[in-house]
Amino acid sequence: MLRIAVPNKGSLSGPASAMLHEAGYQQRRESKELVIVDPDNEVEFFYLRPRDIAIYVSSGRLDIGITGRDLLIDSGADAEEILPLGFARSTFRFAGKPGTASAIEDLSGLTVATSYEGIVAKHLADHGVDASVVHLDGAVETAIELGVAQVIADVVETGTSLRNAGLEVFGEPIMTSEAIVIRRTGAAADEAKAGQFLRRLQGVLVARTYVMMDYDCRAEHLEQAVALTPGLESPTVSPLHNEGWVAVRAMVPAKEAQRIMDDLYDIGARAILTTAIHACRL
Ligand SMILES: Nc1ncnc2c1ncn2[C@@H]1O[C@H](COP(=O)(O)OP(=O)(O)OP(=O)(O)O)[C@@H](O)[C@H]1O
Ligand SMILES: O=P(O)(O)OC[C@H]1O[C@H](OP(=O)(O)OP(=O)(O)O)[C@H](O)[C@@H]1O
Numbered sequence: 001m002l003r004i005a006v007p008n009k010g011s012l013s014g015p016a017s018a019m020l021h022e023a024g025y026q027q028r029r030e031s032k033e034l035v036i037v038d039p040d041n042e043v044e045f046f047y048l049r050p051r052d053i054a055i056y057v058s059s060g061r062l063d064i065g066i067t068g069r070d071l072l073i074d075s076g077a078d079a080e081e082i083l084p085l086g087f088a089r090s091t092f093r094f095a096g097k098p099g100t101a102s103a104i105e106d107l108s109g110l111t112v113a114t115s116y117e118g119i120v121a122k123h124l125a126d127h128g129v130d131a132s133v134v135h136l137d138g139a140v141e142t143a144i145e146l147g148v149a150q151v152i153a154d155v156v157e158t159g160t161s162l163r164n165a166g167l168e169v170f171g172e173p174i175m176t177s178e179a180i181v182i183r184r185t186g187a188a189a190d191e192a193k194a195g196q197f198l199r200r201l202q203g204v205l206v207a208r209t210y211v212m213m214d215y216d217c218r219a220e221h222l223e224q225a226v227a228l229t230p231g232l233e234s235p236t237v238s239p240l241h242n243e244g245w246v247a248v249r250a251m252v253p254a255k256e257a258q259r260i261m262d263d264l265y266d267i268g269a270r271a272i273l274t275t276a277i278h279a280c281r282l
């Protein structure tokens with residue numbers, strides 16, 4: 001049985017369970033369930049605090065976990081990223097009242113409030129800056145107004161929380177984060193069950209980001225058309241009953257589908273269709 005840690009709360013929880021469900025795994029029916037077994041897929045899911053997941057995985061008691069890259073780095077746990085999942089994207093940044101600081105060097109002698117003490121302390125040390133770090137559990141934007149710190153370091157997605165607190169980011173982003181799959185550092189990469197789990201998630205990522213495109217074009221335009229739709233390996237080309245015409249089928253990035261359809265039309269392709277990919281195994 002493969003043992004997998006899944007976030008039980010917060011920004012990662014809903015999208016992680018949705019992705020696992022899309023990959024064909026059973027997920028919990030209500031938010032108080034702590035452990036569920038999916039016997040058909042021989043997987044056991046443990047719903048844990050996102051911040052604790054790297055620690056469980058590094059201990060070797062759980063094989064795989066879904067967490068945030070920032071949480072993994074902050075934990076300092078002996079676990080490694082094996083697959084980025086493309087949701088819960090954020091940057092991790094310093095912010096303060098306008099005019100407080102414009103670069104990390106300005107933080108000498110100041111106090112930084114954060115929920116990610118591990119990341120911040122290391123980042124300051126790497127830059128040789130001697131600042132104090134105070135750990136807060138959340139809502140760190142308010143720490144400045146209440147005089148606990150002059151500066152914060154926090155997760156920024158839309159920037160709304162900072163704006164609402166009258167704060168501005170400064171300096172270079174400390175890191176960028178997203179949801180990731182982790183395993184214990186150096187754990188066997190090709191372990192059959194873990195490999196199958198990763199292939200399923202990769203299949204979901206591809207199904208979410210690609211569409212299937214079909215079109216007809218004149219044989220003499222095929223090379224031009226194929227340059228627009230190279231596919232993942234190579235497009236399928238089949239003869240049409242009408243002589244001199246071929247049918248082409250290739251996967252294309254969903255974001256570019258409309259532009260590619262326009263370009264194909266311009267070179268004379270017709271009957272251009274896109275269809276969603278429900279699931280895939282590359
Ligand atoms: N607004 C956000 N947008 C995108 N990702 C976010 C956001 N807030 C937190 N995250 C990401 O979620 C993970 C932190 O999850 P965690 O559950 O600890 O905090 P949370 O989502 O802020 O939940 P809560 O504060 O309600 O406990 C990190 O990887 C962080 O980058
Ligand atoms: O840039 P934004 O789109 O505003 O998102 C970033 C905010 O979201 C998270 O807060 P959350 O609501 O989880 O509260 P918390 O600070 O108590 O964790 C994070 O800690 C930031 O405060």
Ligand SMILES: [Mg+2]
Pocket residue numbers: 138
């Ligand atoms: Mg939060």
